[in-house]
Amino acid sequence: MxxxxxxxxxxxxxxxxxxxxxxxxxxxxxxxxxxxxxxxxxxxxxxxxxxxxxxxxYDPDVPDxxxxxxxxxxxxxxxxxxxxxxxxxxxxxxxxxxxxxxxxxxxxxxxxxxxxxxxxxxxxGGMLMHASSVVLADGRAFVCTGVSGAGKTTISRLAPPGAHILTDEMSFIRREADGYYAYGTPFAGELATPGENIRAPLAGVFLLAQGPDNRIDDLSPAEAIRAVMTNILYFAKDKALTAKVFDNAIALAACIPVRRLTFFPDARVWDMIGNEA
Structure with a gap:
C-alpha cells in the first residue's frame, strides 16, 4: 500500500x-x-x-x-x-x-x-562551503571560511549597517554564465537565524584566522585551492564526482581571489575588506 x-x-x-x-x-x-x-x-x-x-x-532538549x-x-x-x-x-x-x-x-x-x-x-561547477557569506551595501558578496572556531559567526555579527547576511554557517556558491554568485541559505550556525534569500556576485573568499590586528595576506595558488577544497561540504563516495569537486575548487580559486584574513573582532575589519578587496 x-x-x-x-x-x-x-x-x-x-x-x-x-x-x-x-x-x-x-x-x-x-x-x-x-x-x-x-x-x-x-x-x-x-x-x-x-x-x-x-x-x-522530537524533543529539542535531547541531543540528536x-x-x-x-x-x-x-x-x-x-x-x-x-x-x-x-x-x-x-x-x-x-x-x-x-x-x-x-x-x-x-x-x-x-x-x-x-x-x-x-x-x-x-x-x-558550484559548491556548498562551510562558510559565512555577507553582501556589502555596494552589492559585492564575500565568503569567509575556516575551521570551527575560526570566526565565521563572529565576522557575520560584525557586518556593517546596510549589509546582508546570507548565512553564518553554510554558503551556497553557484557558477553562472557571468561568474560566481553567493546565495542566501536557511542553514544557520550560532546566529540561529536563516540567511536572507538573495544572491550577489562573489568578489572574494577569505580563509579566517583570529589575531591581534586586521590583515589580509595573499595565498599561493596551492594554498588557495587547499583552503577551498578543505571547506567544501562533500560526502559522496563517487570517483567521477569527487574529481569534479576538485576541479571546481581549482576553477573557483583561479577566478575569485582567495586570501587569508586575520582579524581582531571589531567592525573595522569590514572597512578593510570593503576598501581593499
Missing amino acids: TTAHPHHLDVGIGGVHVRLRAASPDFNTLMADRFRGFIGDVATPDYVFDVDILPFE DASQIEVCVLREGARWRLLRGDFDAQWDPATRHGTARLRANPYALDSVLRILHSVLLAEQ
Whole structure:
C-alpha cells in the first residue's frame, strides 16, 4: 500500500526548488518554521521528495545522537542514496523524484537537503562551503571560511549597517554564465537565524584566522585551492564526482581571489575588506 502525501512544502534554495510531500501536517509546520524565508509555492519544482516520518518524537532538549553517525552518500545504479542514523533517502536525477524516511526533527531533513544541494552543485561547477557569506551595501558578496572556531559567526555579527547576511554557517556558491554568485541559505550556525534569500556576485573568499590586528595576506595558488577544497561540504563516495569537486575548487580559486584574513573582532575589519578587496 502506498503512503498518501496530501501536504507539501516547496523549499527554494539557490534557485533550486524542492517539493517535500508528507502526510504529517505537524511535520510540515515544523519544516515551514525551519525554512522560513525560503518557502514559496512554484508551479513546477525541480525535485519532488515523498517524505515518510519515522515513529520517533522530537524533543529539542535531547541531543540528536543519530546525527553524529557517519553519513554515507553513494550511487546505486542511476540513483543516489543518502544514509545516516536518522534518515534514509534516495533520488533519481533522471526523474527528479526521491523518497526520504526520516526522524521527525528539523535536523534530519536539513541534512538531506544540504547533501542533495552539495551533489547538484558539484555537478554544475558550484559548491556548498562551510562558510559565512555577507553582501556589502555596494552589492559585492564575500565568503569567509575556516575551521570551527575560526570566526565565521563572529565576522557575520560584525557586518556593517546596510549589509546582508546570507548565512553564518553554510554558503551556497553557484557558477553562472557571468561568474560566481553567493546565495542566501536557511542553514544557520550560532546566529540561529536563516540567511536572507538573495544572491550577489562573489568578489572574494577569505580563509579566517583570529589575531591581534586586521590583515589580509595573499595565498599561493596551492594554498588557495587547499583552503577551498578543505571547506567544501562533500560526502559522496563517487570517483567521477569527487574529481569534479576538485576541479571546481581549482576553477573557483583561479577566478575569485582567495586570501587569508586575520582579524581582531571589531567592525573595522569590514572597512578593510570593503576598501581593499
